[in-house]
Amino acid sequence: MSSAAPVPETLYDLVFHALDPLEAAERDIFLTRVERWYPDLLDGLTTLYGDAGADTALTLVEQAAHAYADRDPELRRLDLARTLDPSWVQDPSRIGYAAYTERFAGTLRGVEERIDYLRELGVTYLHLMPLLTPRPGDSDGGYAVADYRSVREDLGTMEDLEDLTAHLREAGISLVVDLVLNHVAAEHEWAARARAGEQRYRDYFLVYPDRTEPDAYEETLPEIFPDFAPGSFTWDEDMAGWVWTTFNSFQWDLNWRNPRVMEEFADIVLDLANRGVEVLRLDAIAFTIKRKGTDCQGQPEVHAVTAALRALTRIACPALDLKAEAIVAPTELLQYLGQGRYTGKVSDLAYHNSLMVQVWSMLATRDTTLAVEALQNLPVEPSTATWITYLRCHDDIGWAIDDGDAAAVGLSGFGHRAFLADWYCGAYPTSDARGLVFQHNPITGDRRIAGTAASLIGLEAAAEAWEGVTDDTPAHQAEDLWTWREERIHALRMAHALLYGWGGVPVLWSGDELAQPNDPNWDAEPGHEADCRWAGRPRLDDARVAERWNRSTVEGRVFTDLVRMARVRASLPQLEASVRTQVDDVDDPGVLLTHRDHPRGSFVGVYNVTPDWRSVSAARLAELGVMGATDVLTDTVPFGSTSLEGAGDGRVPVPPYAAWWLVRATD
Ligand code: GLC
Numbered sequence: 001m002s003s004a005a006p007v008p009e010t011l012y013d014l015v016f017h018a019l020d021p022l023e024a025a026e027r028d029i030f031l032t033r034v035e036r037w038y039p040d041l042l043d044g045l046t047t048l049y050g051d052a053g054a055d056t057a058l059t060l061v062e063q064a065a066h067a068y069a070d071r072d073p074e075l076r077r078l079d080l081a082r083t084l085d086p087s088w089v090q091d092p093s094r095i096g097y098a099a100y101t102e103r104f105a106g107t108l109r110g111v112e113e114r115i116d117y118l119r120e121l122g123v124t125y126l127h128l129m130p131l132l133t134p135r136p137g138d139s140d141g142g143y144a145v146a147d148y149r150s151v152r153e154d155l156g157t158m159e160d161l162e163d164l165t166a167h168l169r170e171a172g173i174s175l176v177v178d179l180v181l182n183h184v185a186a187e188h189e190w191a192a193r194a195r196a197g198e199q200r201y202r203d204y205f206l207v208y209p210d211r212t213e214p215d216a217y218e219e220t221l222p223e224i225f226p227d228f229a230p231g232s233f234t235w236d237e238d239m240a241g242w243v244w245t246t247f248n249s250f251q252w253d254l255n256w257r258n259p260r261v262m263e264e265f266a267d268i269v270l271d272l273a274n275r276g277v278e279v280l281r282l283d284a285i286a287f288t289i290k291r292k293g294t295d296c297q298g299q300p301e302v303h304a305v306t307a308a309l310r311a312l313t314r315i316a317c318p319a320l321d322l323k324a325e326a327i328v329a330p331t332e333l334l335q336y337l338g339q340g341r342y343t344g345k346v347s348d349l350a351y352h353n354s355l356m357v358q359v360w361s362m363l364a365t366r367d368t369t370l371a372v373e374a375l376q377n378l379p380v381e382p383s384t385a386t387w388i389t390y391l392r393c394h395d396d397i398g399w400a401i402d403d404g405d406a407a408a409v410g411l412s413g414f415g416h417r418a419f420l421a422d423w424y425c426g427a428y429p430t431s432d433a434r435g436l437v438f439q440h441n442p443i444t445g446d447r448r449i450a451g452t453a454a455s456l457i458g459l460e461a462a463a464e465a466w467e468g469v470t471d472d473t474p475a476h477q478a479e480d481l482w483t484w485r486e487e488r489i490h491a492l493r494m495a496h497a498l499l500y501g502w503g504g505v506p507v508l509w510s511g512d513e514l515a516q517p518n519d520p521n522w523d524a525e526p527g528h529e530a531d532c533r534w535a536g537r538p539r540l541d542d543a544r545v546a547e548r549w550n551r552s553t554v555e556g557r558v559f560t561d562l563v564r565m566a567r568v569r570a571s572l573p574q575l576e577a578s579v580r581t582q583v584d585d586v587d588d589p590g591v592l593l594t595h596r597d598h599p600r601g602s603f604v605g606v607y608n609v610t611p612d613w614r615s616v617s618a619a620r621l622a623e624l625g626v627m628g629a630t631d632v633l634t635d636t637v638p639f640g641s642t643s644l645e646g647a648g649d650g651r652v653p654v655p656p657y658a659a660w661w662l663v664r665a666t667d
Helices: 009-019 024-070 073-084 101-105 108-113 115-120 158-170 189-195 212-218 259-274 300-316 330-337 353-365 369-377 403-408 413-424 459-467 475-500 532-536 542-546 554-570 618-623
Strands: 096-099 125-128 132-134 145-151 174-180 183-185 233-236 241-244 251-253 279-283 321-324 349-351 386-389 436-440 447-450 505-509 591-598 601-608 614-617 651-654 659-665
Touching (some): 009 024, 024 259, 096 101, 101 108, 108 158, 125 505, 145 158, 145 259, 158 174, 174 259, 183 189, 212 233, 212 241, 241 251, 259 279, 300 321, 330 353, 353 369, 353 413, 353 475, 369 403, 403 413, 413 447, 436 532, 475 554, 591 614, 614 618, 618 651
Parallel strands (some): 096 125, 145 183, 279 321, 349 386, 386 505
Antiparallel strands (some): 132 145, 591 601
């Protein structure tokens, strides 16, 4: 505990009543946590609210005391377990899966019926997309929340949610849900009361009587949805003003400079935690604080918001972890995992957007040079941090290629981004990808891309072509089509192996485990017409689910490969997230070589990102201690008989799209 901020005496009086019904030992646990975390809470809140932060801290601790007293004993036991094992989320047995409830299983009850399916895939972390009551009609996939206290009617009830978290917990699966905290739906009660003229609620939002301020801000604000929601402000007649709306016009940004907003969200967070939610995904956290003359993303006080929420949850419900949804430039990413004064004090998890983009870049260019440059340049993450590694998620892919990285390897950042967009929407002449262009920004030239993993990687096209083969197809043509499909299956396996072999929590997007293609009817549902991200959010295909163990089908191949990967991963302490993945300098530009030095041994990943035979230096493998080691993914020694001498030219051949996990254990 820091001596700079002793817990004020008044705080004990404030929480006394809430804690009164508890046993003395339980009260002590709470007060000890307050003493441990109060300085962080106060620091976050005074950074945001100045002197008023001290009062807000007292209010939040009082809220925490009530939530703690109400917390289910089973969850309090989980708090204890997690406090004893704070790195639980870093364990290699953490495998993630993300889905829209209705598309994955119909309802929350339906999810319970899919628990065995998730367990087959080794899933221990389940992110269900926004499931609280959204506004009617287009709700940006549920990211325009109208009521944080109820579950979307068609999915179930809050009681169903509680039941589900209990069942998941029993199965060893942590439930992750979104905390949409940058904005609420224009239909939310706060917005309605603001429109009705209640000053308290007007102050929850950022409203300007004329264009002076909006124009000044917009000079440096990028547009997030230039196609369907240009600009960042929306005129509202009832408010008689321009309301800040970063995303869609129906998503009203909240004023996080107002301590009342913090108090409201503290209640929401504590409620969700007490329902058994174990990880909160801080949606669009980067946008919460605005500052003129900037892009209003990742302002320093954003981390004060997270620090306060984290201190609050550590006090009331430490089993809960926070995940930052910050899809930002590589150099800015690490702040969300804690740097400088916020080291170890903000989110536990964050998306490795940079790795995701580089995987697609390597696949398109069949070259690792840029990826090596970019990944080597990433600042060192704190050892408490955990990456979410993913091939794609429910969102589009923005080509976050850093101009400096591109220039360092002789590419133009702009040119390469344009190439990737062309490649993945299939416009590039030799591309077999079938992504859709999402939000073409004519000013910056950016074209983000949406689609499923199988469609982006060319497997949809290849599988379709192979299905068209008949007895009349000339043999050489059939053979080519067979090879093409095999190649795409191997490429997908390699990409997954790279992400599973990185450390952190690999998260699959629902349907990718069965190589599902884009949803061709993505625009059929009301409210989805303008948002082609829905192409990449298909319903789980039961016909494919039924074939998942059948290795003569594409879905069976992909599914069983992932099952195997998860099982092997869980047994490898070398993949614990606290250890950093290092990327080797480029040798054969078609091969990415990674290594992880864990006290329990080393892990070397060899990934051929091309459809050709490539090679890796035998001397380098020997240096890393894995020459002749078993590839634990296949339980075979790649080119096992190859000794240093036997390798002839000193190189070990690596087959097309091979992925090897070479492991050396230490006793
Ligand atoms: C996040 C979500 C995205 C949503 C946006 C606004 O980026 O991932 O789907 O559109 O926030 O809430």
